Amino acid sequence: MTGAATGRAPRLPLRTRIAMLLRLLAIQGSWNYEILMGNGIGFCVEPALRLLPEGVHSDRFKSALARQSQYFNAHPYLASIAVGALARAELDGEAPERIERFRTALAGPLGSVGDRLIWAGWLPFCSLAALVALGLGTGPVATVVFFLVLYNVGHLALRLWGLNTGWRLGLQVASALGNPVLRRGPTELVRAAGFAAGLALPLALGRIIGPGRIFIGGVLVAVVVGAILIVRLEGRLQGWRLATVLLAVFALFSVVR
Amino acid sequence: MLGDLLPIALLGGLLGLDVVSFPQAMISRPLVAATLAGALFGEPAMGLLCGAVLELFALETLPFGASRYPEWGSAAVVGGAIFVDQRGSIAGAMTMAVLSALLTAWVGGWTMVKLRQQNARWARAWREPIAAGARGSVIRLQLYGLTADLLRGALLAAASYALFAPIAHVAVRSWAIDGRLSRAVVVGVAAAVAGAAAWKIFHSTPGARWLFLGGLGIGLLLLGVVR
Numbered sequence: 001m002t003g004a005a006t007g008r009a010p011r012l013p014l015r016t017r018i019a020m021l022l023r024l025l026a027i028q029g030s031w032n033y034e035i036l037m038g039n040g041i042g043f044c045v046e047p048a049l050r051l052l053p054e055g056v057h058s059d060r061f062k063s064a065l066a067r068q069s070q071y072f073n074a075h076p077y078l079a080s081i082a083v084g085a086l087a088r089a090e091l092d093g094e095a096p097e098r099i100e101r102f103r104t105a106l107a108g109p110l111g112s113v114g115d116r117l118i119w120a121g122w123l124p125f126c127s128l129a130a131l132v133a134l135g136l137g138t139g140p141v142a143t144v145v146f147f148l149v150l151y152n153v154g155h156l157a158l159r160l161w162g163l164n165t166g167w168r169l170g171l172q173v174a175s176a177l178g179n180p181v182l183r184r185g186p187t188e189l190v191r192a193a194g195f196a197a198g199l200a201l202p203l204a205l206g207r208i209i210g211p212g213r214i215f216i217g218g219v220l221v222a223v224v225v226g227a228i229l230i231v232r233l234e235g236r237l238q239g240w241r242l243a244t245v246l247l248a249v250f251a252l253f254s255v256v257r
Numbered sequence: 258m259l260g261d262l263l264p265i266a267l268l269g270g271l272l273g274l275d276v277v278s279f280p281q282a283m284i285s286r287p288l289v290a291a292t293l294a295g296a297l298f299g300e301p302a303m304g305l306l307c308g309a310v311l312e313l314f315a316l317e318t319l320p321f322g323a324s325r326y327p328e329w330g331s332a333a334v335v336g337g338a339i340f341v342d343q344r345g346s347i348a349g350a351m352t353m354a355v356l357s358a359l360l361t362a363w364v365g366g367w368t369m370v371k372l373r374q375q376n377a378r379w380a381r382a383w384r385e386p387i388a389a390g391a392r393g394s395v396i397r398l399q400l401y402g403l404t405a406d407l408l409r410g411a412l413l414a415a416a417s418y419a420l421f422a423p424i425a426h427v428a429v430r431s432w433a434i435d436g437r438l439s440r441a442v443v444v445g446v447a448a449a450v451a452g453a454a455a456w457k458i459f460h461s462t463p464g465a466r467w468l469f470l471g472g473l474g475i476g477l478l479l480l481g482v483v484r
Contacts, residue, residue, distance in 0.1 A: 025280035030402030032376035036323065039380060039387065043399045046392060062390025069387050069395050073323070076281060119319040120458055123283070127312055128455075130288055134309050136479070140292045140301035151283050187462055194465035197455035198472025199479075201448050204313070206480045208306055208444045210437065213481060219445045220477075226449025231456055239450035240314045240327065244359040250442055251352050257433040 009088065009168045012048065017163070019047035020087070024080050024159055035071045041083060042069030048087035064090040067099060073107050075114020080159045082106050084166020085173040092170060102171050113182050118158075121189030126151040128196035135203020264297050265338055266415035272330035273410015277320070277369070278403050285330030287311030287358070294337030300344060304337040307354050311336055313447035314359065317454035328365025331414040332358045338418055339425045349432030350425070351440045355447070357421035361413065368409050376402045
C-alpha cells in the first residue's frame, strides 16, 4: 500500500468494497447521543483494515479500528466519503494525529451538505413526485415502485460515489466537496421540490377526496389558510402535532354527536 | 385480529428498522409502508390512499441530524392496516386510521430516543474493548443496536395495532359525519401541514416560490378546478 507515495489509489479488492458498501447501509445501526455514528464508521472501515499487512491481531489494526470508532457525525449517505478516505489514510500509513484532525474537519461539511442535498432536497422531491404520480392516477404498485426506484437511484449512487471518491482521494477528499452536484444540487433540488409541491397538492387532494370541483376548491382554500397558520406557528408548534390534536377532537365530535 | 398481529409486527419491525438503522432506502416512507400494509391484507390501493395522507404529514418532519422526529415506518403500517380493516364502512375509517398512525408515530419518536439512550449505555459498557480496537466489540455494538431497533419497531407496531384497531372499529360504527366530508377534513389538514412544510423548505430559495405557483397552476388545470 504505497498510494500516498505514488499519488495513485491502490486497488481496493471487490470483495472488500462490497463488504464496505453493505456495511454503509447499516452505518447508523448503533447511533447514540454520545458517539453518534462513531462506532458505525469503525464498523464500515473494518473490512478495509483487514488488508493491513500486519493482520487483524496486530497493534496497528487495533489502534486504527479504535481511532475510527470514536465520536463522528455526518449525513449517513455522505459518510461514505469519510469511510473511503479514512480507510485509505489508515492503509497508507498516515500519521494518527493527521488522521484524527482530518476526521474532525470532515464531519461538519459532510453533515450540512448531506442534510441540504438529501433531507431538504432529494427526499421531498421524490416524495412529492410520487404524490404527483398518484394524483395522475397511477396504481399502488406503480406509485411505490416509481418512488423507490427514483429515490434509491440517487441514494445508492451517492453512497457508491462517496466510497469510491473517498478511497481514490484519501486525505485530499475535501476537493470532492466542490463537486457541482454537492454545491448546486441542493438549490436546484429545492426548486424542483417547490414545483412538485405545487403540482402534487391539488392532484393528490383530488385523487383522495374524489370528484367535485366546488368541494375540492373549498378544501383547497381551507388548506391555504391552514398552511399560513402553521407557517405562522413555526418554532412554537409543529403542524403534525397540531393536526393530531385537531383530528382527535374531530373524531370525538363525530362519534358522540 | 390476533392472527394479524404477527405479520403487522414483522412488517412494522422491518420498516421501523429502515427509518434510521438499515438500510434507509425509504421503504419506511408512509406512501410505501401503508401500501405494503394494505397489500398484506389484500388491499394495496386502500393502503396507498392512507399512505398518501400520511406522506403529506411526513413531509414536515425530515430526519435532520440528531433532531427528534416521529417514526413513520411502523406508524404507517398500523395506519394502513387499520384503514383496510374498515373497508366496509368508509365514513370515519380514514380519520381513525390516520389518527392511529399519527399517535403511533408520536410514540415511535419517543421509542427511538429510548433506543438511542440504550445504544449509548451499550457503548459506555464496551468503551474499553472498543478503545482497545477489539473488532468483536465494534461489530457487537452495531448488531445489538440493529436488533434492538428491529424489536422496537415490531413491538410498537403490534402494540399500537392491538390498541387502536378495536377503538377504530367502535368509532367507525358510531360515526355520524358524512364519509366524504370526513375524508376531506383529514386530507385538508394533511395538505395544510405539507403546504407549510414545503414553504419552509423553499421560501428562501430564489425562484422556488414562482415554481411552486407554476406547479400549483398546472396542478389545478389538470384537476379541472380552474378553466
